[in-house]
Amino acid sequence: MVLTIRKIRKFRDGIAERVVDMILIGIYFNLEAPSLIQKKRYLIESSVEEDLEKLNYHRIKRACSFLKRKGLIDFVKEKEILPIITKAGELKLRKIIPFYDEKRVWDGQIYLVSYDFPKDKNKERDYFRKFLRDIGCGMLQQSNWLTPYNPTNLIKKFIEKHELSGDLILISSIGKNGMIGTKTLKELMEKVFLLSHLNLRYREFVYKAKSGKEKRGELIYLFLSILNEDPQIPFSFLPDDWLGEEAYVLFKKLRLM
Structure with a gap:
Protein backbone atom coordinates (compact mmCIF):
# COMPACT_ATOMS: atom_id res chain seq x y z
CA MET A 1 0.00 0.00 0.00
CA VAL A 2 1.44 3.36 -1.04
CA LEU A 3 0.67 6.24 1.27
CA THR A 4 -0.44 9.43 -0.40
CA ILE A 5 0.10 12.91 1.01
CA ARG A 6 -3.68 13.09 1.44
CA LYS A 7 -3.66 10.00 3.67
CA ILE A 8 -0.79 11.37 5.73
CA ARG A 9 -2.58 14.68 6.14
CA LYS A 10 -5.79 12.90 7.08
CA PHE A 11 -3.92 11.24 9.95
CA ARG A 12 -2.29 14.53 10.87
CA ASP A 13 -5.67 16.27 10.99
CA GLY A 14 -6.95 13.49 13.22
CA ILE A 15 -4.23 13.94 15.84
CA ALA A 16 -4.20 17.73 15.67
CA GLU A 17 -7.86 18.69 15.68
CA ARG A 18 -7.23 21.77 17.73
CA VAL A 19 -4.80 24.56 16.95
CA VAL A 20 -3.09 24.23 20.31
CA ASP A 21 -2.50 20.51 19.73
CA MET A 22 -1.06 21.16 16.29
CA ILE A 23 1.31 23.79 17.64
CA LEU A 24 2.33 21.59 20.57
CA ILE A 25 3.19 18.81 18.10
CA GLY A 26 5.08 21.27 15.92
CA ILE A 27 7.14 22.51 18.87
CA TYR A 28 7.92 18.97 20.03
CA PHE A 29 9.23 17.92 16.62
CA ASN A 30 10.68 21.34 15.82
CA LEU A 31 8.51 21.48 12.72
CA GLU A 32 8.19 25.21 12.79
CA ALA A 33 10.19 28.07 14.20
CA PRO A 34 7.78 30.95 14.76
CA SER A 35 8.85 34.20 16.31
CA LEU A 36 6.69 34.08 19.40
CA ILE A 37 7.98 37.31 20.89
CA GLN A 38 8.44 39.62 17.93
CA LYS A 39 5.96 40.04 15.11
CA LYS A 40 7.59 38.59 11.99
CA ARG A 41 6.86 35.75 9.60
CA TYR A 42 7.56 32.31 10.99
CA LEU A 43 9.57 29.68 9.07
CA ILE A 44 8.21 26.17 8.99
CA GLU A 45 8.59 22.79 7.31
CA SER A 46 6.44 22.45 4.19
CA SER A 47 4.59 19.50 5.72
CA VAL A 48 2.79 21.80 8.12
CA GLU A 49 3.08 24.98 6.10
CA GLU A 50 -0.37 24.76 4.54
CA ASP A 51 -1.99 24.24 7.94
CA LEU A 52 -0.12 27.01 9.70
CA GLU A 53 -0.48 29.43 6.79
CA LYS A 54 -4.19 29.40 7.62
CA LEU A 55 -3.38 30.72 11.08
CA ASN A 56 -2.40 34.30 11.57
CA TYR A 57 0.33 35.40 13.95
CA HIS A 58 -2.07 36.45 16.71
CA ARG A 59 -3.87 33.10 16.68
CA ILE A 60 -0.56 31.26 17.05
CA LYS A 61 0.52 33.56 19.85
CA ARG A 62 -2.79 33.07 21.69
CA ALA A 63 -2.39 29.32 21.38
CA CYS A 64 1.16 29.51 22.76
CA SER A 65 -0.03 31.70 25.62
CA PHE A 66 -2.70 29.10 26.38
CA LEU A 67 -0.09 26.33 26.36
CA LYS A 68 2.13 28.39 28.66
CA ARG A 69 -0.72 29.06 31.13
CA LYS A 70 -1.53 25.35 31.21
CA GLY A 71 2.11 24.57 31.97
CA LEU A 72 2.56 22.58 28.76
CA ILE A 73 5.39 24.72 27.38
CA ASP A 74 7.91 27.15 28.80
CA PHE A 75 10.29 29.77 27.45
CA VAL A 76 13.94 29.59 28.42
CA LYS A 77 14.80 33.16 27.45
CA GLU A 78 12.94 36.09 26.02
CA LYS A 79 14.40 35.71 22.55
CA GLU A 80 13.58 34.22 19.20
CA ILE A 81 13.69 30.51 19.95
CA LEU A 82 11.11 27.80 20.17
CA PRO A 83 9.70 27.17 23.63
CA ILE A 84 10.41 23.86 25.33
CA ILE A 85 7.91 21.13 26.15
CA THR A 86 7.39 20.60 29.88
CA LYS A 87 6.73 17.26 31.58
CA ALA A 88 3.03 18.10 31.58
CA GLY A 89 3.32 18.87 27.88
CA GLU A 90 4.86 15.46 27.22
CA LEU A 91 1.97 13.80 29.06
CA LYS A 92 -0.45 15.77 26.90
CA LEU A 93 1.39 14.70 23.76
CA ARG A 94 1.06 11.05 24.72
CA LYS A 95 -2.70 11.48 24.46
CA ILE A 96 -2.63 12.94 20.96
CA ILE A 97 0.24 11.16 19.17
CA PRO A 98 1.54 7.58 19.38
CA PHE A 99 4.88 6.86 21.08
CA TYR A 100 7.18 3.91 20.39
CA ASP A 101 7.45 1.51 23.34
CA GLU A 102 11.08 0.41 23.58
CA LYS A 103 10.50 -1.93 26.56
CA ARG A 104 7.13 -3.62 25.93
CA VAL A 105 6.84 -5.16 29.38
CA TRP A 106 4.98 -8.46 29.03
CA ASP A 107 3.72 -10.99 31.59
CA GLY A 108 4.19 -13.99 29.27
CA LYS A 176 3.37 -18.08 25.56
CA ASN A 177 3.94 -21.60 24.20
CA GLY A 178 0.24 -22.33 23.77
CA MET A 179 -1.76 -22.75 20.58
CA ILE A 180 -5.25 -21.95 19.34
CA GLY A 181 -6.39 -24.62 16.92
CA THR A 182 -3.40 -25.62 14.81
CA LYS A 183 -1.68 -22.24 14.86
CA THR A 184 1.06 -21.13 17.21
CA LEU A 185 0.64 -17.83 19.00
CA LYS A 186 3.28 -16.22 16.79
CA GLU A 187 1.33 -17.27 13.70
CA LEU A 188 -1.85 -15.88 15.24
CA MET A 189 -0.17 -12.57 16.02
CA GLU A 190 0.81 -12.31 12.35
CA LYS A 191 -2.73 -13.00 11.20
CA VAL A 192 -4.64 -10.96 13.77
CA PHE A 193 -2.48 -7.84 13.62
CA LEU A 194 -1.69 -7.94 9.87
CA LEU A 195 2.03 -7.71 10.57
CA SER A 196 3.10 -8.36 6.96
CA HIS A 197 1.10 -5.38 5.76
CA LEU A 198 2.45 -3.23 8.57
CA ASN A 199 6.00 -4.30 7.76
CA LEU A 200 5.54 -3.16 4.16
CA ARG A 201 4.61 0.28 5.42
CA TYR A 202 7.70 0.37 7.62
CA ARG A 203 9.75 -0.73 4.60
CA GLU A 204 8.36 2.23 2.66
CA PHE A 205 9.31 4.61 5.47
CA VAL A 206 12.86 3.19 5.71
CA TYR A 207 13.32 3.54 1.96
CA LYS A 208 12.09 7.15 1.93
CA ALA A 209 14.09 8.12 5.02
CA LYS A 210 17.31 6.72 3.53
CA SER A 211 16.71 8.22 0.10
CA GLY A 212 17.24 11.75 1.35
CA LYS A 213 14.59 12.99 -1.08
CA GLU A 214 11.69 13.40 1.38
CA LYS A 215 11.12 16.39 3.61
CA ARG A 216 11.73 15.89 7.31
CA GLY A 217 8.21 16.89 8.35
CA GLU A 218 6.53 14.51 5.94
CA LEU A 219 8.73 11.65 7.14
CA ILE A 220 7.85 12.36 10.77
CA TYR A 221 4.12 12.31 10.05
CA LEU A 222 4.52 9.21 7.87
CA PHE A 223 6.20 7.32 10.72
CA LEU A 224 3.54 8.46 13.19
CA SER A 225 0.76 7.33 10.86
CA ILE A 226 2.32 3.85 10.74
CA LEU A 227 2.99 3.74 14.47
CA ASN A 228 -0.62 4.70 15.08
CA GLU A 229 -1.63 1.35 13.52
CA ASP A 230 1.14 -0.68 15.15
CA PRO A 231 -0.13 -2.72 18.15
CA GLN A 232 3.47 -2.83 19.43
CA ILE A 233 3.25 -6.45 20.47
CA PRO A 234 6.16 -8.09 22.38
CA PHE A 235 9.31 -8.32 20.28
CA SER A 236 9.41 -12.13 20.46
CA PHE A 237 6.23 -12.34 18.35
CA LEU A 238 7.52 -10.13 15.53
CA PRO A 239 8.69 -11.59 12.18
CA ASP A 240 12.41 -12.12 11.69
CA ASP A 241 12.48 -9.49 8.93
CA TRP A 242 10.61 -6.89 10.98
CA LEU A 243 11.61 -3.33 10.05
CA GLY A 244 9.81 -1.44 12.79
CA GLU A 245 12.93 -1.11 14.92
CA GLU A 246 15.08 0.15 12.04
CA ALA A 247 12.33 2.62 11.17
CA TYR A 248 12.28 3.85 14.76
CA VAL A 249 16.06 4.41 14.77
CA LEU A 250 15.70 6.54 11.64
CA PHE A 251 12.76 8.39 13.18
CA LYS A 252 14.79 9.22 16.31
CA LYS A 253 17.46 10.78 14.09
CA LEU A 254 14.79 12.88 12.40
CA ARG A 255 13.43 13.87 15.81
CA LEU A 256 16.83 15.25 16.85
CA MET A 257 17.56 17.15 13.63
Whole structure:
Protein backbone atom coordinates (compact mmCIF):
# COMPACT_ATOMS: atom_id res chain seq x y z
CA MET A 1 0.00 0.00 0.00
CA VAL A 2 1.44 3.36 -1.04
CA LEU A 3 0.67 6.24 1.27
CA THR A 4 -0.44 9.43 -0.40
CA ILE A 5 0.10 12.91 1.01
CA ARG A 6 -3.68 13.09 1.44
CA LYS A 7 -3.66 10.00 3.67
CA ILE A 8 -0.79 11.37 5.73
CA ARG A 9 -2.58 14.68 6.14
CA LYS A 10 -5.79 12.90 7.08
CA PHE A 11 -3.92 11.24 9.95
CA ARG A 12 -2.29 14.53 10.87
CA ASP A 13 -5.67 16.27 10.99
CA GLY A 14 -6.95 13.49 13.22
CA ILE A 15 -4.23 13.94 15.84
CA ALA A 16 -4.20 17.73 15.67
CA GLU A 17 -7.86 18.69 15.68
CA ARG A 18 -7.23 21.77 17.73
CA VAL A 19 -4.80 24.56 16.95
CA VAL A 20 -3.09 24.23 20.31
CA ASP A 21 -2.50 20.51 19.73
CA MET A 22 -1.06 21.16 16.29
CA ILE A 23 1.31 23.79 17.64
CA LEU A 24 2.33 21.59 20.57
CA ILE A 25 3.19 18.81 18.10
CA GLY A 26 5.08 21.27 15.92
CA ILE A 27 7.14 22.51 18.87
CA TYR A 28 7.92 18.97 20.03
CA PHE A 29 9.23 17.92 16.62
CA ASN A 30 10.68 21.34 15.82
CA LEU A 31 8.51 21.48 12.72
CA GLU A 32 8.19 25.21 12.79
CA ALA A 33 10.19 28.07 14.20
CA PRO A 34 7.78 30.95 14.76
CA SER A 35 8.85 34.20 16.31
CA LEU A 36 6.69 34.08 19.40
CA ILE A 37 7.98 37.31 20.89
CA GLN A 38 8.44 39.62 17.93
CA LYS A 39 5.96 40.04 15.11
CA LYS A 40 7.59 38.59 11.99
CA ARG A 41 6.86 35.75 9.60
CA TYR A 42 7.56 32.31 10.99
CA LEU A 43 9.57 29.68 9.07
CA ILE A 44 8.21 26.17 8.99
CA GLU A 45 8.59 22.79 7.31
CA SER A 46 6.44 22.45 4.19
CA SER A 47 4.59 19.50 5.72
CA VAL A 48 2.79 21.80 8.12
CA GLU A 49 3.08 24.98 6.10
CA GLU A 50 -0.37 24.76 4.54
CA ASP A 51 -1.99 24.24 7.94
CA LEU A 52 -0.12 27.01 9.70
CA GLU A 53 -0.48 29.43 6.79
CA LYS A 54 -4.19 29.40 7.62
CA LEU A 55 -3.38 30.72 11.08
CA ASN A 56 -2.40 34.30 11.57
CA TYR A 57 0.33 35.40 13.95
CA HIS A 58 -2.07 36.45 16.71
CA ARG A 59 -3.87 33.10 16.68
CA ILE A 60 -0.56 31.26 17.05
CA LYS A 61 0.52 33.56 19.85
CA ARG A 62 -2.79 33.07 21.69
CA ALA A 63 -2.39 29.32 21.38
CA CYS A 64 1.16 29.51 22.76
CA SER A 65 -0.03 31.70 25.62
CA PHE A 66 -2.70 29.10 26.38
CA LEU A 67 -0.09 26.33 26.36
CA LYS A 68 2.13 28.39 28.66
CA ARG A 69 -0.72 29.06 31.13
CA LYS A 70 -1.53 25.35 31.21
CA GLY A 71 2.11 24.57 31.97
CA LEU A 72 2.56 22.58 28.76
CA ILE A 73 5.39 24.72 27.38
CA ASP A 74 7.91 27.15 28.80
CA PHE A 75 10.29 29.77 27.45
CA VAL A 76 13.94 29.59 28.42
CA LYS A 77 14.80 33.16 27.45
CA GLU A 78 12.94 36.09 26.02
CA LYS A 79 14.40 35.71 22.55
CA GLU A 80 13.58 34.22 19.20
CA ILE A 81 13.69 30.51 19.95
CA LEU A 82 11.11 27.80 20.17
CA PRO A 83 9.70 27.17 23.63
CA ILE A 84 10.41 23.86 25.33
CA ILE A 85 7.91 21.13 26.15
CA THR A 86 7.39 20.60 29.88
CA LYS A 87 6.73 17.26 31.58
CA ALA A 88 3.03 18.10 31.58
CA GLY A 89 3.32 18.87 27.88
CA GLU A 90 4.86 15.46 27.22
CA LEU A 91 1.97 13.80 29.06
CA LYS A 92 -0.45 15.77 26.90
CA LEU A 93 1.39 14.70 23.76
CA ARG A 94 1.06 11.05 24.72
CA LYS A 95 -2.70 11.48 24.46
CA ILE A 96 -2.63 12.94 20.96
CA ILE A 97 0.24 11.16 19.17
CA PRO A 98 1.54 7.58 19.38
CA PHE A 99 4.88 6.86 21.08
CA TYR A 100 7.18 3.91 20.39
CA ASP A 101 7.45 1.51 23.34
CA GLU A 102 11.08 0.41 23.58
CA LYS A 103 10.50 -1.93 26.56
CA ARG A 104 7.13 -3.62 25.93
CA VAL A 105 6.84 -5.16 29.38
CA TRP A 106 4.98 -8.46 29.03
CA ASP A 107 3.72 -10.99 31.59
CA GLY A 108 4.19 -13.99 29.27
CA GLN A 109 0.47 -14.53 28.68
CA ILE A 110 -1.81 -14.03 25.68
CA TYR A 111 -5.36 -12.92 26.47
CA LEU A 112 -8.43 -14.08 24.59
CA VAL A 113 -11.46 -11.82 25.03
CA SER A 114 -14.82 -13.39 24.14
CA TYR A 115 -18.22 -11.76 24.39
CA ASP A 116 -21.87 -12.54 23.76
CA PHE A 117 -24.18 -9.52 23.86
CA PRO A 118 -27.96 -10.04 23.56
CA LYS A 119 -29.82 -8.27 20.74
CA ASP A 120 -31.03 -5.49 23.00
CA LYS A 121 -27.38 -4.62 23.72
CA ASN A 122 -26.28 -4.08 20.11
CA LYS A 123 -25.16 -0.51 20.83
CA GLU A 124 -23.03 -1.63 23.77
CA ARG A 125 -21.58 -4.43 21.65
CA ASP A 126 -20.50 -1.92 18.98
CA TYR A 127 -19.00 0.32 21.67
CA PHE A 128 -17.13 -2.66 23.06
CA ARG A 129 -15.68 -3.62 19.68
CA LYS A 130 -14.37 -0.09 19.21
CA PHE A 131 -13.05 -0.14 22.76
CA LEU A 132 -11.15 -3.38 22.06
CA ARG A 133 -9.52 -1.82 19.00
CA ASP A 134 -8.63 1.29 20.98
CA ILE A 135 -6.80 -0.70 23.66
CA GLY A 136 -4.82 -2.66 21.07
CA CYS A 137 -6.75 -5.91 20.71
CA GLY A 138 -6.94 -7.70 17.35
CA MET A 139 -9.96 -9.59 16.06
CA LEU A 140 -9.46 -13.35 15.81
CA GLN A 141 -13.11 -14.08 14.99
CA GLN A 142 -16.30 -12.04 15.15
CA SER A 143 -16.65 -12.23 18.94
CA ASN A 144 -13.12 -13.31 19.87
CA TRP A 145 -10.24 -10.89 20.21
CA LEU A 146 -6.57 -11.33 21.16
CA THR A 147 -4.06 -9.15 22.97
CA PRO A 148 -0.66 -9.89 24.54
CA TYR A 149 -1.30 -7.28 27.23
CA ASN A 150 -3.60 -7.93 30.18
CA PRO A 151 -6.86 -6.05 29.48
CA THR A 152 -8.68 -7.12 32.66
CA ASN A 153 -8.68 -3.81 34.50
CA LEU A 154 -9.58 -1.78 31.42
CA ILE A 155 -12.45 -4.10 30.54
CA LYS A 156 -13.65 -4.05 34.14
CA LYS A 157 -13.89 -0.25 33.97
CA PHE A 158 -15.77 -0.51 30.66
CA ILE A 159 -18.27 -2.92 32.23
CA GLU A 160 -18.83 -0.60 35.19
CA LYS A 161 -19.17 2.50 33.02
CA HIS A 162 -21.80 0.90 30.78
CA GLU A 163 -23.48 -0.99 33.64
CA LEU A 164 -23.11 -4.37 31.95
CA SER A 165 -23.26 -7.84 33.39
CA GLY A 166 -19.83 -9.39 33.83
CA ASP A 167 -21.18 -12.62 32.34
CA LEU A 168 -21.31 -11.04 28.87
CA ILE A 169 -17.53 -10.85 28.58
CA LEU A 170 -15.02 -13.63 29.22
CA ILE A 171 -11.24 -13.17 29.46
CA SER A 172 -9.01 -16.24 29.15
CA SER A 173 -5.23 -16.44 29.33
CA ILE A 174 -2.91 -18.65 27.29
CA GLY A 175 0.75 -19.34 28.01
CA LYS A 176 3.37 -18.08 25.56
CA ASN A 177 3.94 -21.60 24.20
CA GLY A 178 0.24 -22.33 23.77
CA MET A 179 -1.76 -22.75 20.58
CA ILE A 180 -5.25 -21.95 19.34
CA GLY A 181 -6.39 -24.62 16.92
CA THR A 182 -3.40 -25.62 14.81
CA LYS A 183 -1.68 -22.24 14.86
CA THR A 184 1.06 -21.13 17.21
CA LEU A 185 0.64 -17.83 19.00
CA LYS A 186 3.28 -16.22 16.79
CA GLU A 187 1.33 -17.27 13.70
CA LEU A 188 -1.85 -15.88 15.24
CA MET A 189 -0.17 -12.57 16.02
CA GLU A 190 0.81 -12.31 12.35
CA LYS A 191 -2.73 -13.00 11.20
CA VAL A 192 -4.64 -10.96 13.77
CA PHE A 193 -2.48 -7.84 13.62
CA LEU A 194 -1.69 -7.94 9.87
CA LEU A 195 2.03 -7.71 10.57
CA SER A 196 3.10 -8.36 6.96
CA HIS A 197 1.10 -5.38 5.76
CA LEU A 198 2.45 -3.23 8.57
CA ASN A 199 6.00 -4.30 7.76
CA LEU A 200 5.54 -3.16 4.16
CA ARG A 201 4.61 0.28 5.42
CA TYR A 202 7.70 0.37 7.62
CA ARG A 203 9.75 -0.73 4.60
CA GLU A 204 8.36 2.23 2.66
CA PHE A 205 9.31 4.61 5.47
CA VAL A 206 12.86 3.19 5.71
CA TYR A 207 13.32 3.54 1.96
CA LYS A 208 12.09 7.15 1.93
CA ALA A 209 14.09 8.12 5.02
CA LYS A 210 17.31 6.72 3.53
CA SER A 211 16.71 8.22 0.10
CA GLY A 212 17.24 11.75 1.35
CA LYS A 213 14.59 12.99 -1.08
CA GLU A 214 11.69 13.40 1.38
CA LYS A 215 11.12 16.39 3.61
CA ARG A 216 11.73 15.89 7.31
CA GLY A 217 8.21 16.89 8.35
CA GLU A 218 6.53 14.51 5.94
CA LEU A 219 8.73 11.65 7.14
CA ILE A 220 7.85 12.36 10.77
CA TYR A 221 4.12 12.31 10.05
CA LEU A 222 4.52 9.21 7.87
CA PHE A 223 6.20 7.32 10.72
CA LEU A 224 3.54 8.46 13.19
CA SER A 225 0.76 7.33 10.86
CA ILE A 226 2.32 3.85 10.74
CA LEU A 227 2.99 3.74 14.47
CA ASN A 228 -0.62 4.70 15.08
CA GLU A 229 -1.63 1.35 13.52
CA ASP A 230 1.14 -0.68 15.15
CA PRO A 231 -0.13 -2.72 18.15
CA GLN A 232 3.47 -2.83 19.43
CA ILE A 233 3.25 -6.45 20.47
CA PRO A 234 6.16 -8.09 22.38
CA PHE A 235 9.31 -8.32 20.28
CA SER A 236 9.41 -12.13 20.46
CA PHE A 237 6.23 -12.34 18.35
CA LEU A 238 7.52 -10.13 15.53
CA PRO A 239 8.69 -11.59 12.18
CA ASP A 240 12.41 -12.12 11.69
CA ASP A 241 12.48 -9.49 8.93
CA TRP A 242 10.61 -6.89 10.98
CA LEU A 243 11.61 -3.33 10.05
CA GLY A 244 9.81 -1.44 12.79
CA GLU A 245 12.93 -1.11 14.92
CA GLU A 246 15.08 0.15 12.04
CA ALA A 247 12.33 2.62 11.17
CA TYR A 248 12.28 3.85 14.76
CA VAL A 249 16.06 4.41 14.77
CA LEU A 250 15.70 6.54 11.64
CA PHE A 251 12.76 8.39 13.18
CA LYS A 252 14.79 9.22 16.31
CA LYS A 253 17.46 10.78 14.09
CA LEU A 254 14.79 12.88 12.40
CA ARG A 255 13.43 13.87 15.81
CA LEU A 256 16.83 15.25 16.85
CA MET A 257 17.56 17.15 13.63
